[in-house]
Amino acid sequence: MRGRDERTGELFSYVDLEARVRADHPLRAIRAIANQALVLLQPALAALYAPYMGRPSIAPEKLLRAMLLQAFYSIRSERQLMERLDYDLLFRWFVGLGIDDAVWDHSTFSKNRDRLLDGDIAAQFLAAVLAQPRVKKLLSTDHFSVDGTLIEAWASMKSFTPKDGAGDPPAGGGRNGEVNFRGEKRSNDTHASTTDPDARLYRKGAGKEAKLCFLGHALMENRSGLVVDACLTRADGYAERTAALALMEPYADRSRAITLGADKAYDTQDFVRELRTMKVTPHVAQNANGRRSAIDGRTTRHAGYAISQRIRKRIEEAFGWIKTVAGQAKTRFRGVERVELAFTFAAAAYNLVRLPKLLAGAT
Numbered sequence: 001m002r003g004r005d006e007r008t009g010e011l012f013s014y015v016d017l018e019a020r021v022r023a024d025h026p027l028r029a030i031r032a033i034a035n036q037a038l039v040l041l042q043p044a045l046a047a048l049y050a051p052y053m054g055r056p057s058i059a060p061e062k063l064l065r066a067m068l069l070q071a072f073y074s075i076r077s078e079r080q081l082m083e084r085l086d087y088d089l090l091f092r093w094f095v096g097l098g099i100d101d102a103v104w105d106h107s108t109f110s111k112n113r114d115r116l117l118d119g120d121i122a123a124q125f126l127a128a129v130l131a132q133p134r135v136k137k138l139l140s141t142d143h144f145s146v147d148g149t150l151i152e153a154w155a156s157m158k159s160f161t162p163k164d165g166a167g168d169p170p171a172g173g174g175r176n177g178e179v180n181f182r183g184e185k186r187s188n189d190t191h192a193s194t195t196d197p198d199a200r201l202y203r204k205g206a207g208k209e210a211k212l213c214f215l216g217h218a219l220m221e222n223r224s225g226l227v228v229d230a231c232l233t234r235a236d237g238y239a240e241r242t243a244a245l246a247l248m249e250p251y252a253d254r255s256r257a258i259t260l261g262a263d264k265a266y267d268t269q270d271f272v273r274e275l276r277t278m279k280v281t282p283h284v285a286q287n288a289n290g291r292r293s294a295i296d297g298r299t300t301r302h303a304g305y306a307i308s309q310r311i312r313k314r315i316e317e318a319f320g321w322i323k324t325v326a327g328q329a330k331t332r333f334r335g336v337e338r339v340e341l342a343f344t345f346a347a348a349a350y351n352l353v354r355l356p357k358l359l360a361g362a363t
Contacts, residue, residue: 003059017093027072027094029356033135034068035061037128044119058104058112064125065095067113071326071349078106117337122344123230129351130228138358140223143304145261145312146247147220148240149319151232151343152330153199153212157181160191160201160212188236196334202235214336216328216343217243218318222261224358225314230347232340241271245278252278259283259304261312269294283308321353322346 021028038045038061045060066081069091075081085091085103092099104112116122130139158179186201193199199212217240219229229247233239244266251258258280264287272294275282283305286293299305323329326346331339 003056015099017089017099020089021093026356030352031094033129033352033355036132037125040128040131041124044121044124048115048119062096063112067345068349069094071346074325074327076327078109082106117341122341126344126348129348134359135355138224138362140221143222143259145220145222145315146244147263147315148215148217150204151214151216151328151339153196153214154331154334155193155195155199155212159193159195160186161194162190163192198234198336200235214339215239217247218315218347219247220315222311226351227318227347230344232336232343234336241266245274248278248280252280254279257281259308261308267294285309318350321350
């Protein structure tokens with residue numbers, strides 16, 4: 001059964017959490033925006049719980065606020081998050097816990113978080129943050145940028161073994177035996193990770209090392225640099241372009257011109273053709289290194305192309321925050337669904353960090 005989103009114990013405590021948090025604290029503005037988004041999510045959250053059966057679980061609103069704090073403060077584990085909630089008054093106030101409320105067990109928190117997978121709550125939360133009227137005024141509906149980034153899997157290279165089971169076991173025994181990969185040809189066709197079968201061996205470019213990883217994708221609007229959509233896929237050579245088309249599909253076939261900025265990895269004949277079929281102008285960086293670019297003078301001669309190429313690089317700011325502050329450079333989860341939940345929710349947290357200043361500057 002769904003728990004209630006209320007703070008208890010205030011009538012019997014000398015500690016007023018609301019008064020303890022200073023009026024100009026950045027989390028006040030962030031909490032207000034997040035709470036408005038949670039109001040929009042009420043039908044989706046209610047559908048995840050049995051209406052009148054069982055014991056009350058963690059209120060989903062408190063669960064999501066706690067996950068936001070984990071991203072904001074680079075908290076590396078659920079154990080550490082629960083410990084911080086136990087003694088930090090600021091954390092208790094933000095989540096909605098009373099001064100005497102017991103914190104949850106870390107395993108209970110993790111199991112309740114997995115419930116969010118069923119309703120695609122991370123993507124809906126990201127959309128709900130941006131759907132608020134004062135936030136929508138900050139967004140561009142005509143000019144976008146897209147890019148992908150590597151998310152290292154929670155799996156070691158030692159777990160990448162032949163699918164037919166022909167590999168030799170690690171020498172020396174123990175938890176972390178020695179393995180020698182020298183001279184061995186390994187690929188996703190013949191090998192798979194025993195730790196995370198969804199992870200793929202992939203390298204970002206020439207001269208880079210291959211890693212077991214996923215690909216995170218983000219669509220950014222060019223006016224304020226906010227992430228308007230995000231997803232995560234298995235890593236392969238076509239994933240970036242396929243995901244970009246899927247992210248742009250809701251904006252396709254409009255009467256007015258729409259542009260999409262991207263780097264050289266997206267400069268292929270098929271991708272550019274698909275964008276033009278969707279009535280999206282491809283502002284893709286030209287890749288003329290030993291080949292012919294799919295972007296010609298009909299596109300590059302316009303001043304808007306140069307602007308898109310300059311602004312599209314701001315998406316790296318979002319990736320930098322998501323991977324360093326929110327801790328998604330190396331995921332702590334296994335399976336593409338759980339990793340996507342964490343990545344998409346981190347993108348929503350990035351927007352929430354930036355929105356208070358953007359809203360203040362717009363007034």
